[in-house]
Amino acid sequence: GTGSAPPAFLDAIRAACEALIAAEDALTAMDQKVGDGDIGRSLAQGAEQILKSMEGFAKRSPKAVLMAISEIVRRSVGGTSGPLYAAFALGAANALTDDFCASEQLSAAFENGVRSVSALGGAQEGDRTMVDALVPAVRAIRAASSAPAGLLAAAVAARRGAAATAHMAPRRGRSSYLGARVLGHVDPGAEAVAIWLAAVAGQTSA
Numbered sequence: 001g002t003g004s005a006p007p008a009f010l011d012a013i014r015a016a017c018e019a020l021i022a023a024e025d026a027l028t029a030m031d032q033k034v035g036d037g038d039i040g041r042s043l044a045q046g047a048e049q050i051l052k053s054m055e056g057f058a059k060r061s062p063k064a065v066l067m068a069i070s071e072i073v074r075r076s077v078g079g080t081s082g083p084l085y086a087a088f089a090l091g092a093a094n095a096l097t098d099d100f101c102a103s104e105q106l107s108a109a110f111e112n113g114v115r116s117v118s119a120l121g122g123a124q125e126g127d128r129t130m131v132d133a134l135v136p137a138v139r140a141i142r143a144a145s146s147a148p149a150g151l152l153a154a155a156v157a158a159r160r161g162a163a164a165t166a167h168m169a170p171r172r173g174r175s176s177y178l179g180a181r182v183l184g185h186v187d188p189g190a191e192a193v194a195i196w197l198a199a200v201a202g203q204t205s206a
């Protein structure tokens, strides 16, 4: 069937978007230190476009919603984040069947989304990218016994992973051109993951 998206799924997406919009200035400041300063605007722009489409999502399956989000992100998000988040959403969608059951498919979807980011960008843990927040989050979700518990643990793991990037030498993206100058600063892409996952977790457990 093409079951409609559960309200909790749409609420989680809305919360993630609102959190990224609220974090625009903070993310901009971070990317100004270790990159080119565009990540705050890029992610807020994508989030705004997704929020504009929310009404149409209610009658579609989570798989279809994630595919639509991938397309919106691909069209509206610039920089390195654009293709990587488009790949994340498409990878997550591809792991879902149309009759979504959050507790059973959340882990597979998140895992395949992260796998797609690594496949496209080539980054591994320790390279100082969003992967350093995403991969620990995957491990936390996989280990949890329920979807809400998994998302809470994932948010904690992503926050810890993002903090750890401050001590990592940059091996991917713009920061790699700056070398040791970025040490002491958290990677903005990893921070963005920690921000939207915290919003998703807060929504789910509310």
Ligand code: ADP
Residues within 6 Å of the ligand: 031, 035, 036, 037, 038, 039, 042, 078, 079, 080, 081, 082, 084, 117, 121, 122, 123, 128, 129, 130, 131, 172, 173, 174, 187, 188, 189, 190
């Ligand atoms: P740009 O450098 O093109 O302006 P953004 O500002 O949109 O890119 O995003 C920068 C973030 O992208 C970095 O902080 C990092 O987390 C992430 N990133 C950069 N290169 C890669 C990569 N190859 N794989 C995964 N993430 C990456």
Ligand code: MG
Residues within 6 Å of the ligand: 031, 035, 036, 037, 038, 039, 079
């Ligand atoms: Mg940038």
Ligand code: MG
Residues within 6 Å of the ligand: 036, 038, 079, 080
């Ligand atoms: Mg850029």
